[in-house]
Amino acid sequence: MGIHTYFQSLNDLERIIRTPGKFKFEEHSVSAHSWKVVQYAKTLADIEEKHGVTVDWKKLYEITSSHDYGEIFIGDIKTPVKHHSLELRAMLQQVEEGIVAHFIDEHIPEEFQAIFRRQLREGKDESVEGRILEVADKMDQVYEAFAEMARGNTEKEFTVMYRNALIQIKSIKLHCVDYFLQHILPDLVREGSRSPIDIAQITNEALSS
Amino acid sequence: MGIHTYFQSLNDLERIIRTPGKFKFEEHSVSAHSWKVVQYAKTLADIEEKHGVTVDWKKLYEITSSHDYGEIFIGDIKTPVKHHSLELRAMLQQVEEGIVAHFIDEHIPEEFQAIFRRQLREGKDESVEGRILEVADKMDQVYEAFAEMARGNTEKEFTVMYRNALIQIKSIKLHCVDYFLQHILPDLVREGSRSPIDIAQITNEALSS
Amino acid sequence: MGIHTYFQSLNDLERIIRTPGKFKFEEHSVSAHSWKVVQYAKTLADIEEKHGVTVDWKKLYEITSSHDYGEIFIGDIKTPVKHHSLELRAMLQQVEEGIVAHFIDEHIPEEFQAIFRRQLREGKDESVEGRILEVADKMDQVYEAFAEMARGNTEKEFTVMYRNALIQIKSIKLHCVDYFLQHILPDLVREGSRSPIDIAQITNEALSS
Amino acid sequence: MGIHTYFQSLNDLERIIRTPGKFKFEEHSVSAHSWKVVQYAKTLADIEEKHGVTVDWKKLYEITSSHDYGEIFIGDIKTPVKHHSLELRAMLQQVEEGIVAHFIDEHIPEEFQAIFRRQLREGKDESVEGRILEVADKMDQVYEAFAEMARGNTEKEFTVMYRNALIQIKSIKLHCVDYFLQHILPDLVREGSRSPIDIAQITNEALSS
């Protein structure tokens, strides 16, 4: 019993591979994904600050660093399941939260329980920080799916992932989203111009949908 | 649309790793597990036949060869989730069945749909074949968990998996279960005698529980 | 001594990689291959039954599930060796059978020896089941070689493997072969249309040879 | 040119393995390490706050998330080199900083250069945040080396790493160091009691040195 249990369990997420099952040229662990999300979110928040938005850095730190910890208990459940029915999705989230709550009760010393509950909550709320997390998380799907498409991976799943992530990002109102769409995404698309898959067209369709 | 989609998807199960997250000396794909279950089940059925039991080999073939196909859609969801609540478990099974049914409707030619529905059903019913499948599936948990314990893997998950699988096997009434407990398990336990973990004691506790 | 030795050895086949040496985008273990053969054979047999052919499901189960067990002893010997001379090929098969026979004598309890001898015999005889196994085994070569060609692997070995497997399949008289050539292979070829390798032409050449 | 170059380069750190060369039961990427450091640092900072210390969360976020980015350019240079001579060490750090500065000049848009310079600076200064980073970084060496020793890895390098990291942590004046030594480390040591290596003794020697 103690924070040691939490710290040690972090290693497990280096052994959970994203998009399980599908052929990938490059595999990514949940740990590496989480770290990239932390990095994207930092720069996205910097952009918000440049536009005068106040960022609660402590909150951003808490929610981005732990946002996929629950996958220790439920794995990276495949997207089709996640979206199969709203009912299932709600149920899964409820279960994940139940297990996390149970984990905190059992392993985290009482004086830290409130902190861990806050840190391991679902962070994607309507606050600036919650929206930044949502964008950063989707951005990593864009980067992961892009890397597969750019190397000629024709698995439909990656095209779908790329398109859906862009549509989701586009729908979020943040200065950093504008910056991403105008200054970062074009560089990405340009790099993919030698791919057998027409990434530019998929991108345009997603952005104009 | 066609059986090709089914055949090609089988490759995905070689990329889904069992017991995701936990440290393992030896990793197993769902494909390899499925094949071992096919092999165990065949010998278990041979033992039943030796005792005069009639085995429906076609049914046994169907349910053992495809018993984990649904993991293509939901991955190897971690045990804690599977057992967290009966409600969730039922829900998950319902969803898995829903996706499988949807897959058959969409991809399998009409003339084969009845066959695929029968093949991809949950096979662990009360028939001889269903119980043999249940035993064979648990036997592979015994072998996988044993291999970790024998090499000194102290992850609690493997001890729990080993114990629970034995308890489940013991509870099933089949001639082959008697054979397994009397003639196969003792050889296994003997091999584990050099392990830092007391496998013999864990085994005895499980069998007398 | 006992069936335990057999069961435990099954794990070794998850560590034997097919087509050793050659560069592959996707590696396949002998275990995963064996499981896919079991799956293909089941559907091929279903097709035969639809045409009124009687299938001995127990025999089919036995010969498909174990058809590559001998590779535990001799590995996946490279194709050039297999076909280098008829003399060597016969010699290798003789040795493999000798080692398997020795294994059964030494490890399988007497009451099961007849069963294991039947199960581990070379199954590709002239019976319906033997021919189905032959087709299923070659079909997996088609799928494995196709997946490499579709991703742009220019190793000559995979083109040769794909072509030879098709020629072999085509030469076998079974209803399921007709079904495969008319309803499954075209879906496969269509999927490969974006490959830098002209899979359609290689397919046509093989089928008209 | 643009932040895209930075974001995309983050993937490279998932391919750089820590402690290259040495036999390890468990490999860790620099990405996963970085993410664990972010997590440890967050809890360490929580502990400081509980003791009334003010934490600059933005600064902590910046320096912990990027603290090993420079390894993209110089790899995880082996410890013996790092410590071989003070002169070399200083030189290496100078070069790493030079390459990072060059990277920022070349790829980061001017309006973000100041931010990236701050973020990619060597963060282990004498501030609270700098010291927390130092502790978090060494804590991961403790965890990584412990996991090897607990599984019986007798490579001397891991014992040395474990001992040196503890000595370093102990020397840093922070409330969270006291907490780590009193409440986290003992749980770790207890878990290692079945190891063939006497982890308790190595720990005691390090703490009393």
Add this chain to the structure above:
Amino acid sequence: MGIHTYFQSLNDLERIIRTPGKFKFEEHSVSAHSWKVVQYAKTLADIEEKHGVTVDWKKLYEITSSHDYGEIFIGDIKTPVKHHSLELRAMLQQVEEGIVAHFIDEHIPEEFQAIFRRQLREGKDESVEGRILEVADKMDQVYEAFAEMARGNTEKEFTVMYRNALIQIKSIKLHCVDYFLQHILPDLVREGSRSPIDIAQITNEALSS
């Protein structure tokens, strides 16, 4: 056609794993093995020279660097096969030599064919260089098997491999064999003293057999 074909094929040996099938903590490619044999042989030859023996360095270079090239064609055929019958062994060697000869005829320009024939011949003859190669090759089996035993790998195959390699080395009359047995092996055995396997006893039995 040309030496390019030979040079490029060398990569294949990095993908052929030694002792296929068996569980190993550490895998070794044929390439890495070949390189270690080159290194051992060099030092063994240095020892011979110190005792006044004349070494033909060009010949030693030729036979050690290429001694396992034939495995490109036949893989690392499992030991049981190699030794199953003298007849098979002779047959296999004949086939390997036949394929190598065929390869040289087809791919190596005529002016280099004599050189490649000499280089790719079976080098383990009765000359000093041939015997050094034999010792160096067996020494790597000693090191590989030792590393598994020292980490607690209880696969019988490694004990057998270690013992047989020692017996073979001991039977070869060379100054460097004396040096190995008196000055190198004892260091190895000492290192293995914490293993659950009694390496010292296995060593003593092999040396006194």
Add this chain to the structure above:
Amino acid sequence: MGIHTYFQSLNDLERIIRTPGKFKFEEHSVSAHSWKVVQYAKTLADIEEKHGVTVDWKKLYEITSSHDYGEIFIGDIKTPVKHHSLELRAMLQQVEEGIVAHFIDEHIPEEFQAIFRRQLREGKDESVEGRILEVADKMDQVYEAFAEMARGNTEKEFTVMYRNALIQIKSIKLHCVDYFLQHILPDLVREGSRSPIDIAQITNEALSS
């Protein structure tokens, strides 16, 4: 203390991956690279001999077989660092030599120290053997970079590596360089003609630069 320490450390180089960080379709260990260099150098020396040049085979053996041993201590430091400044490069080489010297003093018995010092020296001097080693080492960069480009890897690093290696080779005066440029390289370039990258043009630019 003893040669055992040296022999055992050779395994570490199988765990050090070349060009760390960058995405590669095919990974190469330093061991496999070293072995390929040994092989190339042998044939290059054969070509020199054909032109009447005297080759010191013992020296060639010594310097090629060990030419990257120092990477055990400093890893495969990334190219940008190596070339960042002449000062750093000189410094790094000095440190590597210092550590190697220290290793010899500490672990190699006195009677062998002179031999190991000679063997582990930087071998790329102006002698025939030193120049052959330089060519062989660069040739492996050509082969490794080519294999990535031929499969469509668009990482700039591999184009740069390929071009620079060719330029370096071209600048060395040896008969075998002429042979390589006239008889080996054209075969390589021809094979790459299906790549999305224009390898022929990159080659021509490098050769005419």
